[in-house]
Amino acid sequence: MALASLARRKGHLLSRTFSNQTSEVFRCSLSLTSFARGFASSGSDESDVVVIGGGPGGYVAAIKAAQLGLKTTCIEKRGTLGGTCLNVGCIPSKALLHSSHMYHEAKHSFSNHGVKFASVEVDLPAMMGQKDKAVSNLTRGIEGLFKKNKVTYVKGYGKFISPSEVSVDTIDGGNTIVKGKNIIVATGSDVKSLPGITIDEERIVSSTGALALKEIPKKLIVIGAGYIGLEMGSVWGRLGSEITVVEFASEIVPSMDGEIRKQFQRSLEKQGMKFKLNTKVVGVDTSSGGVKLTLEPAAGGEQTTLDADVVLVSAGRTPFTSGLGLDKIGVETDKGGRILVNERFATNVSGVFAIGDVIPGPMLAHKAEEDGVACVEFIAGKVGHVDYDKVPGVVYTHPEVASVGKTEEQVKALGVEYRVGKFPFLANSRAKAIDDAEGLVKVLADKETDKILGVHIMAPNAGELIHEAAIALAYDASSEDIARVCHAHPTMSEALKEAAMATYDKPIHM
Ligand SMILES: Cc1cc2nc3c(=O)[nH]c(=O)nc-3n(C[C@H](O)[C@H](O)[C@H](O)COP(=O)(O)OP(=O)(O)OC[C@H]3O[C@@H](n4cnc5c(N)ncnc54)[C@H](O)[C@@H]3O)c2cc1C
Ligand SMILES: NC(=O)c1ccc[n+]([C@@H]2O[C@H](COP(=O)([O-])OP(=O)(O)OC[C@H]3O[C@@H](n4cnc5c(N)ncnc54)[C@H](O)[C@@H]3O)[C@@H](O)[C@H]2O)c1
Numbered sequence: 001m002a003l004a005s006l007a008r009r010k011g012h013l014l015s016r017t018f019s020n021q022t023s024e025v026f027r028c029s030l031s032l033t034s035f036a037r038g039f040a041s042s043g044s045d046e047s048d049v050v051v052i053g054g055g056p057g058g059y060v061a062a063i064k065a066a067q068l069g070l071k072t073t074c075i076e077k078r079g080t081l082g083g084t085c086l087n088v089g090c091i092p093s094k095a096l097l098h099s100s101h102m103y104h105e106a107k108h109s110f111s112n113h114g115v116k117f118a119s120v121e122v123d124l125p126a127m128m129g130q131k132d133k134a135v136s137n138l139t140r141g142i143e144g145l146f147k148k149n150k151v152t153y154v155k156g157y158g159k160f161i162s163p164s165e166v167s168v169d170t171i172d173g174g175n176t177i178v179k180g181k182n183i184i185v186a187t188g189s190d191v192k193s194l195p196g197i198t199i200d201e202e203r204i205v206s207s208t209g210a211l212a213l214k215e216i217p218k219k220l221i222v223i224g225a226g227y228i229g230l231e232m233g234s235v236w237g238r239l240g241s242e243i244t245v246v247e248f249a250s251e252i253v254p255s256m257d258g259e260i261r262k263q264f265q266r267s268l269e270k271q272g273m274k275f276k277l278n279t280k281v282v283g284v285d286t287s288s289g290g291v292k293l294t295l296e297p298a299a300g301g302e303q304t305t306l307d308a309d310v311v312l313v314s315a316g317r318t319p320f321t322s323g324l325g326l327d328k329i330g331v332e333t334d335k336g337g338r339i340l341v342n343e344r345f346a347t348n349v350s351g352v353f354a355i356g357d358v359i360p361g362p363m364l365a366h367k368a369e370e371d372g373v374a375c376v377e378f379i380a381g382k383v384g385h386v387d388y389d390k391v392p393g394v395v396y397t398h399p400e401v402a403s404v405g406k407t408e409e410q411v412k413a414l415g416v417e418y419r420v421g422k423f424p425f426l427a428n429s430r431a432k433a434i435d436d437a438e439g440l441v442k443v444l445a446d447k448e449t450d451k452i453l454g455v456h457i458m459a460p461n462a463g464e465l466i467h468e469a470a471i472a473l474a475y476d477a478s479s480e481d482i483a484r485v486c487h488a489h490p491t492m493s494e495a496l497k498e499a500a501m502a503t504y505d506k507p508i509h510m
Contacts, residue, residue, distance in 0.1 A: 050180030055083015057356025058186030421503025
């Protein structure tokens, strides 16, 4: 049974669970009053819950708090809701990934299906317009949800003046004090800059600039082979840019299962992406009109140079707490500036909570949303639960790469005896029918119990396929449990069934 529903039945309070506590439910017996401050009487100008930041963590927390009957205010400085994800992250990047994929398919694959054009061209302003329309529809939609749920929305920059008061410099130039019995910090993250590299959002861009380039660069250098670098590199590569990715580590997306990562890198190379691994950028010169980067092997050695029209800095993100006044009220952070919280998302200061990118854990929108729901459930005296071991991760390239649970390297490091089942999409009838059969499913299961430990998928729609595996993990399913469920034919999902079969027995179609 899923941990959360089990806990609800037993009336236990659950914490977030961490990688070194896989499947361990942490049962907390501390009284709620030591964290939350109770609720306002109606008519008071004090909110029960004040959320600073209107991103996926903050806006979801605000809506959930209002749904639980708590008087709720959300403070957001950017003028639109949805945070990094909706405004300059998940949504605009997926819009451009989809548009650029359609162009690439039209140019390179449609003729294989008997669909021919006289010519295909990119209309970049129209492509950007489609992206902007998606963003504004969605951000306005959240404002609508705030109205529907009676969340008070304050547009401005919030800073603590006490643990229960936030001073807000409003975007219309005024100032107001917002009081809250419980205050949730959901201020998210910002791009991590690199020493000696100044981002001007024109020639040297962060992801925000890379989502709004006015022309297609002839040469684009990407610093960092992580999520952003590979997704944005794919967008511009498909539209015609020459892409070189410079990565400090010896591999791309270091958190990925090694076997999948190797196939993924080969696939990106086939698409024309070049990789310089084990390499660091030591100098940048913009005096010539373009950009000249000086590179050096990560371990030191002979320097080389590389020219580009645009350089994307995508070497990670850093928690955003600037100007928030955390030091004024004594909230503890770690060395990296992330706010330290306990299993109920409470900081060391009574009544102050934190969620999302600003606390330790994966920097993902869906994780921030889960944090937000669990945090307000705790505040409301209910059960909250997020299992960081079962948060799916997806790179939205083509093919997509998605995973949930442990990589083979992590399973080995734990000393667990395990079995591996694999199934290639080349043997999947739907993938062959649509002529998009690159990739595989890999299932890792405990050798003794057959319990699924991790699932890794490289496929055109891996980001959708992974949730069957996420549910299996949440319910502690075995690989045989998945394999014995009837899967519709012909679907890509059948590859997961066959990989599960291959884990404890033999697949049929291989
Ligand atoms: C290019 C890109 C693509 C991404 N793609 C994906 C993806 O496909 N899937 C995925 O899961 N994740 C993706 N992410 C990561 C995702 O955007 C973040 O994990 C997510 O937005 C974190 O949510 P959050 O609510 O913690 O913070 P944020 O979304 O960063 O929101 C914080 C909000 O707080 C506001 N704020 C900060 N300080 C104050 C203050 N003092 N007063 C008032 N307001 C304040 C900010 O303006 C911001 O709007 C992507 C990120 C980027 C940059
Ligand atoms: N599809 C998604 O879910 C998605 C998409 C985009 C962003 N995000 C989130 O946003 C966050 C930030 O993304 P990101 O791609 O910037 O970070 P990342 O952590 O995914 O990757 C950064 C990469 O840069 C490398 N690097 C670090 N310093 C370097 C240097 N000096 N020179 C060369 N390489 C260097 C790292 O080794 C790493 O491979 C991620 O944590 C991710 O969770 C998620």
